[in-house]
Amino acid sequence: MTTDKRLIDAAAKLLDAGGEEAVTLRAVGHTAGLSHNAPYKHFENRSALLAAVATVSFADLAEAMAPIRQSPRAPLEKLMATLDLLMDYGRERPARYRLLFNNPETAAAGGELKIKALETFNHFRSIVQECQQGNDLPDAPSETLASLIFATAHGLLTIEGNGQLHPEKGLSSVKASMETLLALLAPSQK
Structure with a gap:
């Protein structure tokens, strides 16, 4: 090594x-x-080292998403499996998750870090596109829809991490909430 x-x-x-x-x-x-x-x-400095950690972490996430994306599962099952992967990652590695998705320096970085972040997003976007092609999600720009779905999951994970996910507010769990969102997004079958 x-x-x-x-x-x-x-x-x-x-x-x-x-x-x-x-x-x-x-x-x-x-x-x-x-x-x-x-x-x-x-x-060069601590920020450069953290950027290297983020780059490797994004690559690891993309590598974990690839078999889900290539699996013979139904598109919506792939999407939920990918969301489960992200939810598990956020719960098991909260500081690393924050580095990847809540850190302004990470968001502003270019180079290899940006390439790996986009590679990870493209796996997610491709699965969203499959769901759209299977009529499980609405016809909308896939980048926008993928970003909105991810942002919702991210927000729910943040709320959960802060201890603010309460059933009395209609949010029993991140997974159940995401399943509800995806069901609401499904085009009506007329």
């Missing part, structure tokens, strides 16, 4: 265990079993 990869893995472990504030270049070097100066030789 290269030194860069060891440092990225160490930063990801620290991020998962203690959030972004736990990721210092000194702590990353120590966690990787390297000198405290090693990260400075491979990454």
Whole structure:
């Protein structure tokens, strides 16, 4: 394993265990079993190291989505499986999820990070397109519809993470709420 990869893995472990504030270049070097100066030789700064973690994480998500997208399941089942994957990721790795989807620096990044983020989105968008072709979702620009569906799931995950997902408000769970949304979006069969 290269030194860069060891440092990225160490930063990801620290991020998962203690959030972004736990990721210092000194702590990353120590966690990787390297000198405290090693990260400075491979990454311009902490932001560059976090961008590398985000790039690898987006690639991992895209890799996990690919078999769902290529599976013989019905399109709507693929979409729910992909949403389940994202929901599980957000719950199991909340700090990394925030880095990917709530961090302004990540959103503004270009280069390889942007390429991997778009690759992940394109898997999701392609599944939405399949649902549209199967008449499970309305005819609308697939990028817009995919973004709206993801934004809703993201908002629900945020509400859940903040302890504000309450059945008395009509939101029993993220999954049930997403299933309701998809049912509401389904074109009527006249």
